[in-house]
Amino acid sequence: MSIETDDGRGHGHDSEHHLPAVEDWPKGFGEASWWPFISALGGSGFYIGAALYVLGQGQSPIVSPVAGGAVFVLSTFVFLTGLYGWLYHAFIVDFWEGEAADFGFPLKLTMLLFLATEVATFGAGFIYYFFIRAGSWSDLPPIVADGEVLSTLVIANTLVLIASSVTIHYAHHALLNGDRTRFVRLLGATLGLGLVFLAGQVYEYYEFIVHLGFSLTDGAYGTAFYGLTGLHGLHVSLGAVLLSILFIRALYGHYSAEKHVSVSTVSMYWHFVDIVWVFLVVVLYVGAIV
Amino acid sequence: MAALVGAVFLAALGFVARVNGWWGRLPFVDRTRVATDGGHAHEPGSGLAHKPSGITRWLTTVDHKDIGILYGMYGVIAFLWGGVSVMIMRFELFTAAETYISPEMYNALLTSHGITMLFLFGTPIIAAFSNYFVPLLIDADDMAFPRINAIAFWLLPPAALLIWAGFFTIPLDIAISPAQTSWTMYTPLSVEQSNPGVDLMLLGLHLTGVSATMGAINFIATIFTERGDDVTWANLDIFSWTILTQSGLILFAFPLLGSALIMLLLDRNFATTFFAVEGGGPILWQHLFWFFGHPEVYILVLPMMGLVSWILPKFAGRKLFGFKFVVYSTLAIGVLSFGVWAHHMFGSGMDPRIRASFMATSLAIAIPSAVKTFNWITTLWNGKVRLTAPMLFCIGFVANFVIGGITGVFLASVPVNLILHETYYVVGHFHYIVMGMIAFAGFGAIYYWFPIVTGRMYNRKLAKGHFWLSMIGVNITFFAMLLAGYFGMPRRYATYSDFNPELAPLTEITFLHQVMTAGAVIIAVGTILWLLNVVWSWKKGGKVTDPDPWNTKEYGLHGREFAWFEQQLAATDGGETESESAVATDGGADGESVATDGGSEQA
Amino acid sequence: MNVRRILPVAVVGVLALVAVEPAAAQSSINDELITDLNTTLLYAAIPIAIIVEAILIYAVVKFKNNDDPKPTRENRRLEITWTITTAVVLLFVGLASYQVLAVEEVGTPIDSEDRIEPAVSEDLEGAVGPYEDETNAVEVEVEAYTYAWESHYDEGAVTARNEIRIPANRPVYLHIYSSFWLHMLHVPELGLKQSAFVGEYNTIKTEAYETGSYQFYCTQYCGAGHSQMNGEFIVMEPEAYDEWLSEQRAQE
Secondary structure: OOOOOOOOOOOOOOOOOOOOEOOOOOOOOOEEOOHHHHHHHHHHHHHHHHHHHHHOOOOOOOOOOOHHHHHHHHHHHHHHHHHHHHHHHHHHOOOOOOOHHHHHHHHHHHHHHHHHHHHHHHHHHHHHHHHHHHOOOOOOOHHHHOOOOOOHHHHHHHHHHHHHHHHHHHHHHHHHOOOHHHHHHHHHHHHHHHHHHHHHHHHHHHHHHHHOOOOOOOHHHHHHHHHHHHHHHHHHHHHHHHHHHHHHHHHOOOOOOOOOHHHHHHHHHHHHHHHHHHHHHHHHHHHHHO | OHHHHHHHHHHHHHHHHHHHHHHHOOHHHHOHHHHHOOOOOOOOOOOOOOOOOHHHHHHHEOOHHHHHHHHHHHHHHHHHHHHHHHHHHHHHOOOOOOOOOOHHHHHHHHHHHHHHHHHHHHHHHHHHHHHHHHHHHOOOOOOOOHHHHHHHHHOHHHHHHHHHHHHHOOOOOOOOOOOOOOOOOOOOHHHHOOOHHHHHHHHHHHHHHHHHHHHHHHHHHHHHHOOOOOOOOOOOOHHHHHHHHHHHHHHHHHHHHHHHHHHHHHHHHHOOOOOOOOOOHHHHHHHHHHHHHHHHHHHHHHHHHHHHHHHHHHHHOOOOOOHHHHHHHHHHHHHHHHHOHHHHHHHHOOOHHHHHHHHHHHHHOHHHHHHHHHHHHHHHOOOOEOOOHHHHHHHHHHHHHHHHHHHHHHHHOHHHHHHHOOEHHHHHHHHHHHHHHHHHHHHHHHHHHHHHHHOEOOOHHHHHHHHHHHHHHHHHHHHHHHHHHHOOOEOOOOOOOOOOOOOOOHHHHHHHHHHHHHHHHHHHHHHHHHHHHHHHHHHHOOEOOOOOOOOOHHHOOEOHHHHHHHHHHHHHOOOOOHHHHHHHHOOOOOOOOEOOOOHHHHO | OHHHHHHHHHHHHHHHHHHHOOOOOOOEHHHHHHHHHHHHHHHHHHHHHHHHHHHHHHHHHHOEOOOOOOOOOOOHHHHHHHHHHHHHHHHHHHHHHHHHHOOOOOOOOOOOOOEOOOOOOOOOEOOOOOEOOOOOOEEEEEEEEOOEEEEEEOOOOEEEEOEEEEEOOOOEEEEEEEOOOOEEEEEHHHOEEEEEOEOEOEEEEEOEOOOEEEEEEEOOOOOOOHHHOOEEEEEEOHHHHHHHHHHHHHHO
16 A cells, blocks of 8 residues: 655555665666755755855955856756656656556645645745834835835736636646646646746836836835745746646646646645735735725 | 864864764675565566665665665764864853853854754754654655655755854865854844854755755655555554654744745845844844744654653553553644744743733643653553663653753743743753753664664663763753853853852852863763764674564564564575565564554554 | 662752742842742742652652563543643642733833833833832933943933942833844843843833842843843942932033
């Protein structure tokens, strides 16, 4: 009954010990894989890069100012290589041979647990905002005083993101009903809407910073605004990456009414990001001007 | 002076590296049982080696047992540095005036000691036990996500490099010094100290948080979905219960800390106002930090309580008394732990009504803690107590918990807190918990499972010496701290020569500091005995041939991990045929004696 | 064996009591209330600790290599009994603490209608003034910064460094704030403690009974100079205090 859940491989007879990493490089071993080490190397590289960036700042930089960026870019490649190898060997290499139903629950549970951690991650930022909102709430940037922060752009963008939640929901439904064409189309639409949202956010930042002179360092509200929308933007970007992976795999013929776990988990994530956005609009945009 | 400390640090690392290198040549690395993972029949082609040899094996392993050993090595290295740093501080405090380290170096060591012990020793050493044993205890093949498990570990070494970076750069004489923020990193101090060593430490801490969160998700998924057929919620062992609860706490505590650390980094480098007076203010940091920080205490202590609840009955010769109540109290502590954080801030001028409600929750959390203590003591009653080294550490754990717990009640009472807060009393109280309990349970578990992990037995005499030195040292050192707190000695003072001898009880305080240093030396000697014992026994200790080295079968307390061990021994004996070991694997052979720690009877 | 182990615990416990006991002469209302509470709690805690440790040691010694072990039998009644007993003890701790906390010297003075405006020199929120009928009340501003303390009297007219002076037997309001970083005033012998924040006042109240000098400390870790952030807290005869203040005023 024991199932290896991160590799989608079927398991043998109940009494046999299952080996988690049979396909992985280095080849020929059952419990060895370079991918975790490489992924962790790349993942830590982001932190080393950030550290070097800090050391490269200031009057007398300790390291070259470009070192941080260079390590960051390099780490991205290392990280993506590790991630690709891991995901490829764990989920993709023999996608159709795996037994779908068995590992759906663990993966969905894991996504749920991850989303619980996200509540805490966002929670800290929102608590900061509630602190300043309930606190002195003075020294506001003109953009809040004039109510300009809640623009048509934001409302349109919100509708776009909500629409994308609807499309991914129906994409999943189409897949369950065996309508692949509709599934792929709606999935593509979701990805498109996500990208439109990101473009809208970038445009809003541009308007605020360049034309209205409202930036990250613009008082307590500026910190809350860019901190929270920035954190959310990162999550939408990650969601867009996940959707792209789904979309490409769907184009290659993956997924069916029986095998759709990653569609479920990405969908959960996307809905979560959507809900966070609606909450964010209510408290950060509307809440600032009422 | 800085160079001297740097040299000590490098020497410590060199020593550890030697231990590490030496450990690569351990006989057990090539033991057949590991290489064949028990010699079961495998579907992906017989004759397939599971793991490469040499260093590649350790870099690529996705086996929960290997990763557990890696976590253990990591935790021990961190423990040694944490210990060295505190010994330097204790020698400095032997006299009131500044003698051989500067206040800056003292503060750096103070910060490093706290951060190292909590984030680089505490969490990883628990992960060592849980990685190795939870899958065995719940009859799982491995963790739910073996690769994520490996990633979570490999994020830790770079995290340690970042956290300790300020010490490594001392010989280089560049503008990075070790962070001097103290482990609580209170703003505005932590925002405005321009030393980039602080940024590096914050980045490293964030990385440890990512690692711990990945581990926690993995453990919850494992315990929920990977349990063997005959492992139900009703007979899930107590250690897995505590790991499950701990993982639940990590799920909310560490990501929140992660966000707070990022906010701190932004404040330091991008002039944001998260913790600035015009923004959230320093009090926001305190709220966010302690909302993480108090559950963190339980993140560290709950699994250790689980270990004691698991090991103590084995040597009491009877099942854990009140298994269900111990589980309930674990869950109760888990829930309550998120509602007590503001008792760290009673002196900050909060609304008195809020203070009173936090006092109530902080007192309430003592109830489930007391329930556990009574259950442990009752487990001993009418049993057959065998004073082996793991048992001694379990008993020491309970004895220290009584003092650590009761002193905590004083701190929960707001008025008393006002005279004791931020004094040595607090330091004494929580060291009874972290050293007297967490480290004790860790030592106990290392001795208890030593035969499984190494296939050898430790030296019993050295182990008992280790216990007595630790027990005496802990009670001397930390009881003296409690008294020093009553004399008003504030914590985190690099010197105390500035006190006016006419006003402050300087004689008493000096004497107590000298007692603390003496006690710390006793603890250090004990710890060296332990280290020598473990290293020596791993290489030269007597081979364990008895699959039941603790005679737990006699009392019907044979744990699943030892049942597994028996299969391993049987498989490596060489005489067995494939079919025989297959029978053992089916779980029928020892079905009777596989105890589930008391839960099954009621179920 | 067990006696040899219990004995030191008992001795140390009694020593602990003695260590806090000499405060027979109470130095302030805060100290009186807190010390009494602490002593009460110790009278409960030390016997409980000794009894529990004794039972633990007794169980270990008595059942060591016991020839006739009995299997564990669950006892729900016992579980419930000790849960409730613990709860009752803690309820007692809570009530005793709450009673003390309700006194505004130990708790925090809260702003209300019948108080006068606080006499402070900085334009900051948070300070709480004396009651209208406390005509003899004294207000002192305590300013912390990295790394020293200043006390300000008469709305900043008089300033002293690393010392705080108050008169005995009069209500005293200390308005505590910081002008750089976070600090915390701690006068252990008077039972006073309060964080000093930048940009806000926090008021604590006391009434000292005994004249004399006491050591005060900074108990909020604040970096390299933390260990030097101490000073002298001086309780004076009311007349001497007034005299000192007018002398200082004349000098300024």
